[in-house]
Amino acid sequence: MTFLVRLARSQAGASVAATLLALAAVTLVVIAGGYDIGHAAAALWNGSVGSSYSFFTGTLLRATPLIIVGLAVAVAFQAGVLNIGAEGQLLAGAATTIAAGLSMADRPGWISVPVELAAGMAAGAAWAGIAAVLKRRFGVLEVISTLMLNFVALFGVSYLVRGPLQESTHLYPQTASLAASARLPVIIPGQRLHLGFVAAVMLAIAAWWFMRSTAGGFRIRVVGAGAAAAASAGRVNVDRVVFGAFLASGALAGLGGAVQVTGVTYALFEGLSPGYGYTAIAVALLARLNPLAVIVAGIFFGGLEAGGAGMQRDAGVPSGFVSVIEALVVLGVLAVDRARSVAGERGQPTAGAQAA
Amino acid sequence: MTDAAFALSLRGVTKQFGSTVALDSAGFDVRAGTLHALLGENGAGKTTLMRLAFGMLRPDAGTIETYGTAREWRSTADAIAAGIGMVHQHFLLVPAMTVAENVSLGDRGLFRGFDPRVAADRVRRIGAQTGLVLDPAARVADLPVGAQQRLEIVKALARDAKILILDEPTAVLSPAESQELYSWLRSFVARGRTVVLITHKVREALAIADDVTVLRRGRVVLSGRSHELAEPAVINAMIGSAAPDEMQWPMADSTPGVPVISLQHVSMTDSRGVQRLRDVSMEVCAGEIVGIAGVEGSGQHELLRVLAGRLAPDGGSVRLPARIGFVPEDRLRDALIPTMTLVENLALKEAGGARGMMQWTSYEARALGTIREHDVHTSGVRSLASALSGGNQQKFVLGRELEGSPDALVVENPTRGLDIRAATRVLAELRSARTSGVAVAMYSSDLDEVLSIADRMIVCFDGRVTDTPVEADAVARALLGLS
Incomplete structure (x- = not known):
């Protein structure tokens, strides 16, 4: 326990401590549920990292959208924008990507794929833009507007796959598949892992560099950490930075959707995302909004999802336990943060002047 | 009031935060019916000492007495029940609520219900009795700072405070508002109540207080009647040396430019x-x-x-x-x-x-x-x-x-x-x-x-x-x- 406490004092340590506690808690629940813990753990291991297939086509394939969308959430949260609508922005991006891709079936891949990804980013930005405009013009809380827009996007996809974009036989609620030239190439023969994973990692490195080294990234950080000081001491145009970060976040989430449909599903259907936009919030928080750590957290959660499927298949343990781990990790990180800030307040009172 | 000469006595109070000693065997007596100023620089331990007296913190060692009775606070509720009220430097008000609602916050009884009329009457009654007049229906967020401070005092009085502790009350007030507050505190004391004023303003403290206690680095370094103390001596006690040269203002001549x-x-x-x-x-x-x-x-x-x-x-x-x-x-x-x-x-x-x-x-x-x-x-x-x-x-x-x-x-x-x-x-x-x-x-x-x-x-x-x-x-x- 003292080891955990000491670990929790360091920045990354809090995340690791929270993860260990979550795993321990779930272990207890699995045992209490009467399952064979050894068997379950082996299945989790085999499903996520036990073989090259489970690692590349299980873990890393699932990690790809989690990393990209996790970056979307991290960028928004860094600016103080609580964009919890990544799921909707992802779906808007996926739908637009498919629409663009299907209309370019006869073009070569070096034209169609970039156009598809750009269309997905633009759609994600536009979808976030609705909430961003509502916030800027009318002060609508983005926590509410982005969450609501998730449902709008979901029903929008339902409509599209039964209406204008439905495949030609009109039997299934989904679109036709993208032509082979309009798909992201597979990077390892015999596996399904595609170029999107490499792009996700490079994007994370670029985002890390941007936030740390550029003036634009610094503005996002100061606005998120202290908007009043940014405006007064730094003369930063806070509204504009918030608006820009909001759109950038939407564009990244839309890219996540675009990469998923061009790299994995090749078609649009309702169950396209098993909640990647929500899991990405957990990824970003576990990574403490650090883009490089998003890579690690994304792969970790990708492994949990892949392993959870294996656990259900081989050991009969419901894969819902994986969601419990994810939720506990987030709660753990928040609890450790809270504990730390309370401890900080005790040592040194912060000015909480309410005088208007 | 009561027979005991001291409304509040702290003896040998020690408090440590981690490795920092905030209070080192500090103690002082507040005579009932007087205004007592507790002076010291930032970090001298004034606020910590009064938080101990108000039950927000527990002392590591030392005793607290009110009106001659030894006390051990389990929480602020005990201190409030014993007639102590505290007005914090950073107000503890709910900005979105009305004056009457803020005064009623913390009343006992989970299911007794909140009656806005009764609450408003109470605010008016206290206003009539004490001169601290506030509009019970006003939203706190709309009140100027001076009125928010009056509200904090009214809150304490609604709990029947006999000993009022104020932490740097004039920090947020304009000079006129400060004067108003001070004259009110004097009238409060004249009615037999007791005030402890935490401040670092020496001149004001000497002008308004009956007694003065000076803390430095967690210890009481000076205590006495304010009319017997000279300002330089108090400042020396506070900062532990003669006042720095800059306290005098030798203003070099400078001709304004463009x-x-x-x-x-x-x-x-x-x-x-x-x-x-x-x-x-x-x-x-x-x-x-x-x-x-x-x-x-x-x-x-x-x-x-x-x-x-x-x-x-x-x-x-x-x-x-x-x-x-x-x-x-x-x-x-x-x-x-x-x-x-x-x-x-x-x-x-x-x-x-x-x-x-x-x-x-x-x-x-x-x-x-x-x-x-x-x-x-x-x-x-x-x-x-x-x-x-x-x-x-x-x-x-x-x-x-x-x-x-x-x-x-x-x-x-x-x-x-x-x-x-x-x-x-x-x-x-x-x-x-x-x-x-x-x-x-x-x-x-x-x-x-x-x-x-x-x-x-x-x-x-x-x-x-x-x-x-x-x-x-x-x-x-x-x-x-x-x-």
């Missing part, structure tokens, strides 16, 4: 539609300190931000230099980002205009130069702003704003919450900036402070400004709109 900031017929209406500035014309010249005074809400808040280029007026013309430093009063909100390092907080000043890459190496060197030049005590430029004491935060902010030789400097309540040593240092920095040719505009709610440093005085009243001589009487009349 106007650097100039406002012509400026007017300004805030977002609520209240006109804050009316036809203001003024100049600040190179090499002078323009002192600004005004009671809360007279327009000085907006005026300072227009002078600093942080707020664009609705009407009139403004001429500002390229580089203006601004030291706002709420440094943790408007000047610093507490969760960032000093390097980042230095870079903050250029955040709005920066392009391309951030030059972190150069910012680090500049931050290092700033902490050296301005005597900022810190473990290094990579420590977080929140890790600095209030005085060092302020020295850093001032240093940052003076860095790169600005043409003008606008400062607002620059010594608020600072102890004498840090305040002295800050004022000395302002005077040396003036001597080196910077155009300085300074507002302080402490009139003595502005008068001690200003070359020229401007008084705000109802959104208008008037020039006044640098004399207390003239300024005081102008503050009230008389001239």
Whole structure:
């Protein structure tokens, strides 16, 4: 326990401590549920990292959208924008990507794929833009507007796959598949892992560099950490930075959707995302909004999802336990943060002047 | 009242936070029916001592007595039940709720229900009895600071407080409001009640208190009747040495240069539609300190931000230099980002205009130069702003704003919450900036402070400004709109 406490004092340590506690808690629940813990753990291991297939086509394939969308959430949260609508922005991006891709079936891949990804980013930005405009013009809380827009996007996809974009036989609620030239190439023969994973990692490195080294990234950080000081001491145009970060976040989430449909599903259907936009919030928080750590957290959660499927298949343990781990990790990180800030307040009172 | 001579006695109280000894066997007696001032610099342990008396903290050692009875508080509820009330430096009010609701918060009974009429009657009754009149239906967020403070006192009185502890109550008040509060406290004491006033303002304490106790580094270093104590002796006790030389104000002569900031017929209406500035014309010249005074809400808040280029007026013309430093009063909100390092907080000043890459190496060197030049005590430029004491935060902010030789400097309540040593240092920095040719505009709610440093005085009243001589009487009349 003292080891955990000491670990929790360091920045990354809090995340690791929270993860260990979550795993321990779930272990207890699995045992209490009467399952064979050894068997379950082996299945989790085999499903996520036990073989090259489970690692590349299980873990890393699932990690790809989690990393990209996790970056979307991290960028928004860094600016103080609580964009919890990544799921909707992802779906808007996926739908637009498919629409663009299907209309370019006869073009070569070096034209169609970039156009598809750009269309997905633009759609994600536009979808976030609705909430961003509502916030800027009318002060609508983005926590509410982005969450609501998730449902709008979901029903929008339902409509599209039964209406204008439905495949030609009109039997299934989904679109036709993208032509082979309009798909992201597979990077390892015999596996399904595609170029999107490499792009996700490079994007994370670029985002890390941007936030740390550029003036634009610094503005996002100061606005998120202290908007009043940014405006007064730094003369930063806070509204504009918030608006820009909001759109950038939407564009990244839309890219996540675009990469998923061009790299994995090749078609649009309702169950396209098993909640990647929500899991990405957990990824970003576990990574403490650090883009490089998003890579690690994304792969970790990708492994949990892949392993959870294996656990259900081989050991009969419901894969819902994986969601419990994810939720506990987030709660753990928040609890450790809270504990730390309370401890900080005790040592040194912060000015909480309410005088208007 | 009671037979016991002492309303409150603390004996041998010791309290440690981690390795820091906040109180080291401190103790003092408060005579019933008197006003007792507890003096000390920031960090001397005044607030900690009173938090112990109010049951917010438990002492590691020592005893607490009220009216001759030994007490051991389990929580503040015990202290409140025993007749102690405390008004904290940072108000504990719910801004979205009404006055009556705030007074009723913390009443006992989960299911007894809240009756707005009864609550409002109680506020009115206390108002009638004590003169602390408040509108029970007003929302706290709409109340001026002085009224919020009255509300905090009313809250304590609603719990039947016989001993009232106030932590730096005048820090947020204008001089007129402070006078009002002090005369009310005297009348409260005259009715047999007891007041403990935590403050670092020596002159005020000696003028208003019956008894004075001085804390330094967690120990009681001086205690006595205020009419028997001389101001220099009290200051010596507080800071542990003769007052620094800067306490005297040898004002080097300086001839004002050309106007650097100039406002012509400026007017300004805030977002609520209240006109804050009316036809203001003024100049600040190179090499002078323009002192600004005004009671809360007279327009000085907006005026300072227009002078600093942080707020664009609705009407009139403004001429500002390229580089203006601004030291706002709420440094943790408007000047610093507490969760960032000093390097980042230095870079903050250029955040709005920066392009391309951030030059972190150069910012680090500049931050290092700033902490050296301005005597900022810190473990290094990579420590977080929140890790600095209030005085060092302020020295850093001032240093940052003076860095790169600005043409003008606008400062607002620059010594608020600072102890004498840090305040002295800050004022000395302002005077040396003036001597080196910077155009300085300074507002302080402490009139003595502005008068001690200003070359020229401007008084705000109802959104208008008037020039006044640098004399207390003239300024005081102008503050009230008389001239």
